[in-house]
Amino acid sequence: MTCVETQNLFDAYVDGELDWSLKIAIESHLEGCPPCSRVLASLKLLVSAMQRETLRFKAPQHLKSLVLSGIEQANPVVRRSFVDWQWFGLAASIVVIVALSWLVATRTAKPSLETQRIGDIVSSHVRSLMADHLTDVASSDTHNVKPWFTDKLDYSPTAKDLSVQGFPLLGGRMDYLENRPVAALVYQHHQHIINLFVWPANENTPESRSVHRGYNLIHWEKSGMTYWLISDLNPEELTEFASLLKD
């Protein structure tokens, strides 16, 4: 083999993709050819550099739960789990019965407003994490975010800068809850996204904490505004963040 022919096979040789006869041909050429050996050495160096573990990106922690909640949202049926076509007829009649009793039940005992509201907040949070809708105004500068809301809402949420404390502001977003547009402030802590929903209310409800579909929520009221904080961040750090916001 000539040098050119040999070198043309180097990649397949390093990748272990050559049959033994070509392998032997290359190796015997290399024995008598220092220039080709140098080319091969340099290729091997490059290959091992590219295989360094540090070049490999690791999926961020929140990605798996995002993926799962995305799948659940797009395929609500996977959570129910009983629809099998063979049983469709039976299932359909059960559905009718269940629907009727549900109707009756809801007349008598509506799901509490609170449960419904928490469900809406969780959905808004999950939606915001999906493709391209985290922020309408992306800015870590509170002086940009606050006026942006003032133009669009009849109230003005405070956008605190807590980046020094480890909770940088990513921006703001208009959202829709309780039949009204509300402000959503988006913060981040490490890999976790935190949504803070703010709107005017004076219901004098006490501060509350809850966990819903794996998300932690904290709710409080202050100076005529109601605040809902939600994230997949652990409860301790979320509580710490809430107290920073309340200060």
Next chain:
Amino acid sequence: MPKREGLSDHNELIGFNDAVLPHMDAAYNLARWLTRNDHDAEDVVQEASLRAFKYWAGLSHRDSRSWLLAIVRNTFYSWLRQRSPEAPRLSDGEFDDADTDTPNPETAALREADREMLQSALEDLPVEFREAIVLREMEGMSYKEIADIANVPIGTVMSRLARGRKRLQSILVHQGVRR
């Protein structure tokens, strides 16, 4: 009547979790190298997982890593077309090979290349070279597996790898000289 169609079973989600979620790192790594930024990579992986789940039912006897990576790759290309309606210009034709000269075996430059230099050199490669190199070096895939994922003949995989590596060497050597 078909026994089951699509995703009508909770078990489907569990099976999907077990088989596909362990490859989230591989999926993200490929998406991250293709899109070259975190945010877009996450979008691509999420979209790809939705697609994967859609076609998951009944496809249990396969290499789920290759299968997922093929979906990630396809999702990336449709995402790219949506962004810039002109198809990505592939460099596999006759027209562009500025760096075909075999670089001097500047082994010193390669030895000293740090992570940042390697990353920027790889990001500078045309996308079809980049994907071949990521699948080969980081996922350890064979030419056959890469060919299946990229939907090209094995010979094309071989030439993309060879040309991609030549370019990398040349970029790294020039970077090394500039330093």
